[in-house]
Amino acid sequence: MKLITAIIKPFKLDDVREALSEIGVQGITVTEVKGFGRQKGHTELYRGAEYVVDFLPKVKLEVAVGADMAEKVTEAIRNAANTGKIGDGKIFVSPIEKVVRIRTGETDAEAL
Amino acid sequence: MRSNYKLAGGLGLALFLLPSLVMAEDTLSAGDTAWMLTSTVLVLMMTIPGLSLFYAGMVRSKNALSVMMQCFAITCLITVLWVLYGYSLAFEDGGATQMWVGGLGKAFMAGVGVDTLSGTIPESVFAMFQLTFAIITPALIVGAFAERMKFSAMMWFMAIWVTVVYAPVCHWVWGGGWLSDMGALDFAGGTVVHINAGVAALVAALVLGKRKGYPGTAMPPHNLMFTVIGAGLLWVGWFGFNAGSELAADGTAGMAMTVTQVATATAALGWMFAEWLSHGKPTTLGVASGAVAGLVAITPASGFVGPMGAIAIGAAAGVLCFLSATKMKRMFGYDDSLDAFGVHAIGGIIGALLTGIFVADSLGGAGLGDGVSMADQFGVQVVAVGATIIYDAIATLIILKIIDAVIGLRVSEDEETEGLDIALHDERAYDI
Numbered sequence: 001m002k003l004i005t006a007i008i009k010p011f012k013l014d015d016v017r018e019a020l021s022e023i024g025v026q027g028i029t030v031t032e033v034k035g036f037g038r039q040k041g042h043t044e045l046y047r048g049a050e051y052v053v054d055f056l057p058k059v060k061l062e063v064a065v066g067a068d069m070a071e072k073v074t075e076a077i078r079n080a081a082n083t084g085k086i087g088d089g090k091i092f093v094s095p096i097e098k099v100v101r102i103r104t105g106e107t108d109a110e111a112l
Numbered sequence: 113m114r115s116n117y118k119l120a121g122g123l124g125l126a127l128f129l130l131p132s133l134v135m136a137e138d139t140l141s142a143g144d145t146a147w148m149l150t151s152t153v154l155v156l157m158m159t160i161p162g163l164s165l166f167y168a169g170m171v172r173s174k175n176a177l178s179v180m181m182q183c184f185a186i187t188c189l190i191t192v193l194w195v196l197y198g199y200s201l202a203f204e205d206g207g208a209t210q211m212w213v214g215g216l217g218k219a220f221m222a223g224v225g226v227d228t229l230s231g232t233i234p235e236s237v238f239a240m241f242q243l244t245f246a247i248i249t250p251a252l253i254v255g256a257f258a259e260r261m262k263f264s265a266m267m268w269f270m271a272i273w274v275t276v277v278y279a280p281v282c283h284w285v286w287g288g289g290w291l292s293d294m295g296a297l298d299f300a301g302g303t304v305v306h307i308n309a310g311v312a313a314l315v316a317a318l319v320l321g322k323r324k325g326y327p328g329t330a331m332p333p334h335n336l337m338f339t340v341i342g343a344g345l346l347w348v349g350w351f352g353f354n355a356g357s358e359l360a361a362d363g364t365a366g367m368a369m370t371v372t373q374v375a376t377a378t379a380a381l382g383w384m385f386a387e388w389l390s391h392g393k394p395t396t397l398g399v400a401s402g403a404v405a406g407l408v409a410i411t412p413a414s415g416f417v418g419p420m421g422a423i424a425i426g427a428a429a430g431v432l433c434f435l436s437a438t439k440m441k442r443m444f445g446y447d448d449s450l451d452a453f454g455v456h457a458i459g460g461i462i463g464a465l466l467t468g469i470f471v472a473d474s475l476g477g478a479g480l481g482d483g484v485s486m487a488d489q490f491g492v493q494v495v496a497v498g499a500t501i502i503y504d505a506i507a508t509l510i511i512l513k514i515i516d517a518v519i520g521l522r523v524s525e526d527e528e529t530e531g532l533d534i535a536l537h538d539e540r541a542y543d544i
Contacts, residue, residue: 044332045391048438051330
């Protein structure tokens with residue numbers, strides 16, 4: 001089982017969500033985050049005080065899938081979230097030790 | 113306020129037409145009273161919630177409630193002190209001390225009953241109208257020490273300051289004291305309210321010191337929506353402040369409304385364009401701040417100048433207050449957090465001085481007094497401004513130093529970091 005974490009541009013969330021539905025992914029978790037990589041921030045101005053804001057708003061997506069699906073999911077996210085410009089984000093794939101469905105107690109493959 | 117030269121002219125006419133005029137002065141005017149009742153609530157709205165929101169939006173979210181709390185508590189505290197003795201000190205005849213401060217003849221509102229009149233309106237209404245000025249003046253000072261002053265120290269400071277600074281200066285200008293005798297023109301409070309508040313603010317900012325992390329750490333406004341809403345409430349309420357200071361529903365009030373609107377709009381544009389040129393983009397905080405600067409500057413002039421004079425005053429205030437709140441503050445390094453000095457003191461000084469010029473009827477104003485030249489009037493304005501600044505600064509410094517010695521003025525570093533809402537009030541403004 002794999003946990004796929006993707007940091008993407010916020011306006012791309014709908015596209016990514018649709019792409020994942022199309023390949024059969026049934027659930028995702030989304031968090032609003034901020035961060036920076038190579039994309040420059042912006043300046044804000046308040047009564048003559050200029051602030052350089054490095055952090056940019058991003059969206060973090062987390063999807064847990066079976067190892068066999070990981071490659072497909074990664075590709076789907078990448079294609080949907082890509083704009084070709086700096087700041088598109090990154091995808092991280094990490095191994096999951098155990099998964100439990102809270103309602104029923106099912107584990108691992110049955111819980112995904 | 114009816115100014116001295118008008119009084120002199122009126123008295124001359126009165127002697128001529130004595131019989132009919134004696135009757136007219138003592139009668140209650142329903143029109144005047146209705147307007148003054150309305151003006152009073154408009155000015156109260158300027159503090160709660162106008163100024164409260166204007167300021168609260170500009171501080172960090174962890175201190176949002178503390179600002180609302182300070183303004184609200186000041187409103188309540190000053191109300192009680194006013195009816196106990198404040199009104200009397202400001203407006204009652206002081207006998208031997210009449211030049212400097214009123215007496216205690218009207219303490220506990222003695223003699224002010226249902227039927228007591230002050231001119232053509234009930235004295236109760238006059239007293240309440242003046243109260244709203246006595247409330248907003250200390251509330252303005254909050255802008256200088258926001259985010260770092262102890263609530264208890266603030267309450268003590270405001271109580272003492274209104275007693276020892278506001279009431280006397282109010283008396284000097286509007287209570288028959290030495291400045292009104294000298295012919296100083298201050299229609300609605302350039303000296304009494306704005307210079308008073310602004311200079312006290314600077315002193316407080318210097319005595320309390322800079323906020324932790326200022327100016328290196330970013331402390332942007334947490335909710336400019338509130339600030340702009342607050343500015344709108346201030347603008348609307350200010351018609352009570354300026355046009356209401358005529359104490360009557362008449363042509364002067366109408367002209368005061370007109371010049372208030374014109375000066376405010378011009379100043380807002382002035383700040384906006386100055387910022388656009390200086391930084392490349394116009395901002396909402398800029399346009400709102402500019403409007404407030406215009407409102408401040410036109411305050412002393414509102415009953416004396418015409419619409420074109422208002423444009424000149426507004427333009428000067430917009431640009432100069434922009435410079436003082438941005439460049440000057442940075443140059444000298446003081447942490448006047450919400451620009452109480454930069455907007456109210458500087459705007460008040462500009463307005464008070466320009467009143468002496470634009471009152472001239474050649475410049476569209478109400479006209480200089482008989483035998484009074486523009487240079488004379490300007491000189492008197494300078495004296496009024498200077499006296500207010502000096503007395504205010506010294507008294508404020510002494511009051512702050514005493515309170516600091518007894519209970520301390522500033523919160524601890526930890527409290528300042530945690531935020532005043534939690535540290536001083538056990539509350540959070542936002543639970544999201």
